[in-house]
Structures are given as structure tokens and as C-alpha cells.
Amino acid sequence: MTTVQSPPPGAPSRRPGEIVIEALIVLAGASTVIIVALIFIFLLREGINTFLDIPLRQLFGQRWYPIEGYYGLLPLLVGTALVTVGAVIIAVPLGIVAAIYLGEIAPTWLREILKPLIEILAGIPSIVLGFLGWVALAPIIQNLGAPTGLTAFTGSLLLAYMSLPTIISISEDALYAVPKEYRDGSLAIGATQWQTIWRVVLPAARSGLVIAVMLGIGRVIGETMAVLLVTGNAANIPAFGPGMFFSPVRTMTATIAAEMGEVAQGSLHYNVLFGIGLILFLITFTVNWLAARLVGVNGARRSRGGLL
Amino acid sequence: MTPSPRYMALLMLALLLMLASGAACVRSTDSVDSASGASQRAIQNKGSDTLVNLALAWAEAYRELRPDVAIAVTGGGSGTGIAALINGTVDIANASREMKDDEVEQARANGIEPVEHLVAIDALAVIVNPANPVNQLTIDQIADIYTARITNWKEVGGDDAPIILVSRETNSGTHVYFLEEVVRQGDSGNSDIFAPQTLLMPSSVGITSEIQRNPYAIGYDGLGYVTEHEKLIAVAQDAGSPFVLPSVQSGSDGSYPIARGLYMYTAGEPTGSIADFIAWIVGPAGQQIVADLGFVPLPQE
Numbered sequence: 001m002t003t004v005q006s007p008p009p010g011a012p013s014r015r016p017g018e019i020v021i022e023a024l025i026v027l028a029g030a031s032t033v034i035i036v037a038l039i040f041i042f043l044l045r046e047g048i049n050t051f052l053d054i055p056l057r058q059l060f061g062q063r064w065y066p067i068e069g070y071y072g073l074l075p076l077l078v079g080t081a082l083v084t085v086g087a088v089i090i091a092v093p094l095g096i097v098a099a100i101y102l103g104e105i106a107p108t109w110l111r112e113i114l115k116p117l118i119e120i121l122a123g124i125p126s127i128v129l130g131f132l133g134w135v136a137l138a139p140i141i142q143n144l145g146a147p148t149g150l151t152a153f154t155g156s157l158l159l160a161y162m163s164l165p166t167i168i169s170i171s172e173d174a175l176y177a178v179p180k181e182y183r184d185g186s187l188a189i190g191a192t193q194w195q196t197i198w199r200v201v202l203p204a205a206r207s208g209l210v211i212a213v214m215l216g217i218g219r220v221i222g223e224t225m226a227v228l229l230v231t232g233n234a235a236n237i238p239a240f241g242p243g244m245f246f247s248p249v250r251t252m253t254a255t256i257a258a259e260m261g262e263v264a265q266g267s268l269h270y271n272v273l274f275g276i277g278l279i280l281f282l283i284t285f286t287v288n289w290l291a292a293r294l295v296g297v298n299g300a301r302r303s304r305g306g307l308l
Numbered sequence: 309m310t311p312s313p314r315y316m317a318l319l320m321l322a323l324l325l326m327l328a329s330g331a332a333c334v335r336s337t338d339s340v341d342s343a344s345g346a347s348q349r350a351i352q353n354k355g356s357d358t359l360v361n362l363a364l365a366w367a368e369a370y371r372e373l374r375p376d377v378a379i380a381v382t383g384g385g386s387g388t389g390i391a392a393l394i395n396g397t398v399d400i401a402n403a404s405r406e407m408k409d410d411e412v413e414q415a416r417a418n419g420i421e422p423v424e425h426l427v428a429i430d431a432l433a434v435i436v437n438p439a440n441p442v443n444q445l446t447i448d449q450i451a452d453i454y455t456a457r458i459t460n461w462k463e464v465g466g467d468d469a470p471i472i473l474v475s476r477e478t479n480s481g482t483h484v485y486f487l488e489e490v491v492r493q494g495d496s497g498n499s500d501i502f503a504p505q506t507l508l509m510p511s512s513v514g515i516t517s518e519i520q521r522n523p524y525a526i527g528y529d530g531l532g533y534v535t536e537h538e539k540l541i542a543v544a545q546d547a548g549s550p551f552v553l554p555s556v557q558s559g560s561d562g563s564y565p566i567a568r569g570l571y572m573y574t575a576g577e578p579t580g581s582i583a584d585f586i587a588w589i590v591g592p593a594g595q596q597i598v599a600d601l602g603f604v605p606l607p608q609e
Binding site for chain 1: 388505524
């Protein structure tokens with residue numbers, strides 16, 4: 001590409017082809033923004049009736065049973081929160097530690113083998129993992145003493161596994177982007193490898209790691225098919241305590257997936273399902289916004305290397 | 309060697325054209341679907357998961373009889389099939405319950421007059437794990453179990469263990485039938501609903517697999533879907549009535565209390581190949597398949 005960047009003197013500075021290409025590239029870049037905006041407008045149009053037609057008190061009720069007019073979203077919000085928090089607790093430490101091992105400790109030949117394997121993991125369709133969780137993981141959870149194997153924790157385990165490739169890859173890229181001089185300097189003043197990783201590399205890669213975690217959370221919140229199969233889909237608010245992770249729950253995504261086929265277009269139930277989509281959209285939006293705030297736009301710019 | 313901008317532009321243009329023609333293709337198949345009377349057209353048949361195996365068996369047998377008529381069968385639940393009929397995307401909606409009044413109204417609002425065809429009878433079996441010592445329940449007890457008024461097996465003569473409730477999703481006709489005829493015991497003034505801790509399974513297999521591996525789960529499903537890995541519960545209408553196991557016999561003579569009609573709905577009175585198909589289904593050949601699959605055939609006059 002570099003050969004066409006500087007036209008030889010005397011040639012027309014911009015050929016028509018170039019203008020077309022440039023326009024197409026701008027269009028490609030803008031399309032994401034436009035599409036997100038269109039999705040938001042669509043969700044708003046189809047889902048806004050949820051908040052206009054149903055009194056807030058009922059909307060935050062404890063009962064979700066739409067075929068009889070119970071539209072309490074609380075069990076679904078709690079379900080999604082439980083599954084997501086569980087998955088993040090499992091996946092974030094594992095993911096970051098795995099990335100540190102890959103990026104800082106593992107010998108090159110091992111990294112060359114492991115990294116592509118981890119990326120293959122990301123390509124396994126979620127329904128396949130969900131099916132595995134349903135036939136293999138759920139009975140194990142049940143044998144551990146839960147009244148049923150279909151619990152929030154089962155979903156969390158699967159989703160943690162599913163978000164690991166995202167978290168590992170992006171964390172590793174963030175670590176890779178830390179200049180080699182930082183490590184050299186740290187080691188040169190007598191720090192051990194552990195001190196170098198913990199005190200120098202990790203803080204320097206902080207913003208990239210936050211992005212990795214946030215993208216992982218995004219994957220977890222939005223995942224549908226796997227949780228539909230393994231969380232039991234009971235719209236129940238479990239009693240507060242550690243045991244709540246071992247209760248069946250119904251997530252927002254699973255609710256949309258399970259019920260979207262049944263509703264008549266334009267009915268209140270249909271609007272409410274889009275309303276749930278709107279809430280999910282806003283949650284993801286907030287997570288991303290928080291990530292940006294946490295990192296600080298300048299921080300993100302400064303510390304990211306060529307890969308991020 | 310770098311590709312020239314002109315070449316790239318051509319490539320992009322080709323890509324755009326491909327996308328556009330793809331969209332056009334999708335649209336053109338749609339129009340073939342909605343054009344009625346074409347001989348190559350597939351009859352779209354969708355809905356109840358209880359009926360889906362039966363509908364597939366009918367479609368396969370009918371294809372041998374009439375190779376020129378293609379029938380596309382999909383499941384998804386009665387609500388899904390009825391919604392598709394209301395939205396005008398299927399020819400026949402399968403339902404394991406009657407259409408609700410508001411669904412009929414929605415269909416009429418879309419200019420569709422749904423016509424009901426009773427095609428088979430299903431005995432709804434209440435099932436537990438074979439390791440569960442409980443063998444029989446009254447409708448009253450089942451209703452109390454599913455509304456969490458009874459939460460421990462020892463209250464109905466079983467082990468001291470919490471009852472795990474398993475049900476189909478709310479888009480299932482089986483779910484709605486069970487709600488109306490068992491949980492509410494056919495009383496339209498009763499507004500009980502399933503307890504919130506009820507596990508809602510997206511398929512019949514979801515129910516049977518949970519029953520198979522969980523000794524304290526209780527579920528319900530069409531008799532045709534029950535295998536030897538689940539135990540049938542004998543059901544009594546009330547405390548004074550005999551307990552009856554579900555079977556083709558007890559379903560058709562009316563002694564088993566939880567039996568229901570299975571329906572096909574068409575948009576308006578069926579004509580042409582759809583009418584022939586439904587007439588064949590309710591005839592002796594179609595009803596033989598009903599009996600073969602463990603459902604209860606319609607009484608033949």
C-alpha cells in the first residue's frame with residue numbers, strides 16, 4: 001500500500017479511484033456507528049411501550065409470567081446479574097493469570113502452540129458448549145449436592161469458559177504492548193521477575209487489561225443459547241447468600257430467546273421483550289462507558305502499543 | 309505488488325453487487341412461498357413440539373402417497389405456530405391446545421379466520437424418576453405441588469426431599485393446558501400460576517433428561533414422549549376416584565383425567581392440497597400413525 005501513498009510529482013494528486021476508495025473506507029468506519037444507532041432506535045421504537053404501558057411498580061415486581069400478564073423484570077435482572085458476576089469471578093483471575101503466563105513466562109515455542117489453541121476455543125459455537133454443559137456439566141453440579149444441576153453457577157462456569165479466550169487474548173496483547181525497556185529497567189535495578197510483572201508490567205498494561213475484562217463481561221451478558229440450556233430458566237429470585245449461585249435462574253437473554261417465537265407482533269409481551277433488549281443494550285453501554293472512565297481516555301491512548 | 313485503487317474499487321463494487329443480489333434472492337423466494345396454487349410449493353406446517361414427531365411422520369407417509377406435495381414441518385411450540393399463523397407465515401399451525409380468544413382476535417385483525425381441525429388426542433403423563441417411591445397422585449396434589457403449596461415429597465408419601473418442579477416453556481401448548489386443567493383444575497375463576505422456582509425447559513427432551521437424572525424432579529409431557537427411563541404416575545381426578553395410569557386405552561375411554569385434543573389450525577377453510585392432507589390425517593391411515601406413535605387416535609365413525 002505504501003507505493004500509492006505519495007504520488008510522483010506532476011501526477012494529479014487525487015485520482016477518481018482514490019476518492020472512491022476513501023469514501024468507501026469512511027463509510028465502513030461510519031457504518032458501525034450508524035448501525036448501532038439504528039439498532040438503538042429500533043429497540044426504542046419496539047420496546048418503549050414497556051415503560052409507558054406497565055406501571056413501574058409492576059415492572060419491578062417479583063413475578064415474571066407474561067402469558068398471564070405478570071411482567072416483573074426483577075427475577076430476570078437478578079438472574080443475569082448472578083450468572084454474570086459468577087462468570088466474572090471465575091474468568092477474570094484465570095484469564096489474566098493465563099495471559100501473564102503466556103506473555104511473560106512461557107517459552108516462545110510453547111506460546112506459539114498455546115495462543116492459536118486459545119483462539120480456536122473462541123470459535124466454538126456457544127450452542128455446542130451449552131449442549132456439553134447440559135449433558136456433562138449439569139450432572140456433576142447436581143452430584144455436588146445442588147437440588148438440580150441447572151443453576152446459575154452452571155451457567156457461570158460455561159460463560160467463564162466462553163469468555164476466557166477474549167480475556168486472555170486481549171490481556172496478552174496489552175502485556176505485549178508494554179515496552180521491553182520497562183522490563184529491562186526493572187530487572188536491571190535488581191527486581192525479580194515476579195516483582196517486575198506485579199509492579200511494572202501489570203500497572204503499565206492496566207488500561208488494556210480493563211478493556212479485556214470489559215469485553216469479557218460483554219460476551220457474558222449477551223450470551224444466550226448456553227444459558228438457555230443450563231440455567232433452568234426458572235424466573236425465581238433466590239434467597240440472598242452464597243447458595244443463590246446454586247439456584248436455577250432465568251436470564252434476560254434466555255427469556256428473549258425462549259419467548260420471542262411465541263409472541264404476536266405488536267402485543268404487549270412483544271414490546272416487553274424488546275424492552276428487555278433495550279435494558280440489555282443500556283447495561284452493555286454503561287459497562288463500556290465505565291470502562292472508558294476507569295481507564296481514562298488519555299491513559300488508554302498513552303499506554304497502548306501497536307496492537308491495541 | 310499492491311493492487312491499484314481502481315482494481316480495489318471494482319472489487320468493492322462487485323462485493324456490493326453480491327450483497328444486493330443476495331438480498332434480492334431472499335425476497336424472490338418469499339414471493340414464491342406466498343404465491344398459492346403452485347404445484348412445487350411446500351405446505352408450511354409449524355407449531356406444537358408435542359405434535360412435531362407426529363406431524364413429521366404424517367408428512368413422510370403422505371409424501372409416499374403424494375410425491376408432488378412437499379410438507380415442511382417445524383416445531384417451536386403451540387404459541388409459536390399460532391403466532392406464525394396470525395402473522396401469515398404458515399399454512400398449518402399445530403397446537404396442543406385450543407386457540408385463545410385474544411389470539412383469534414389478533415388473527416382476525418390481520419384478516420385471517422383460523423379454522424380448527426381436531427387431529428389426535430394426547431394423554432398428558434405426569435412423570436418422575438424411577439427411583440422415586442411415589443406412584444400415584446390426585447389432581448389436587450399435583451396442583452398443590454406445582455403451586456408450591458406442597459414442597460416436599462414426604463407430604464405425598466415419598467422421601468424427605470424438596471420437590472424439583474419441571475415444566476415446558478410458556479410458549480408450549482402443553483404448559484398452557486397443564487396450567488388450565490391441572491394447576492387451576494379447569495376453574496376459569498382460579499388464577500393460580502406455576503411456582504416461580506419451576507424449571508422451564510425449552511423442549512420435551514429437556515424435561516425427560518432432567519427427570520432421568522434427578523430423583524426428586526417431577527414433570528409432565530405427552531404420553532408419546534415418555535420412555536422407559538421415566539416412571540408414569542397414576543392420576544386420580546379427586547381423592548374418591550380410582551388412580552389411572554395414562555395409556556392409549558385410558559386416554560380414549562376417558563378414564564384418565566388429563567387427556568386433551570391436538571389441533572391443526574388453517575387460515576380459513578383449507579383448499580386444494582392442504583384440505584386433502586388434513587382429510588387424510590383424520591382418516592384411517594393418518595390415525596394409524598397416531599396410534600403407532602403412542603398418541604390416542606380419534607374415534608372413527
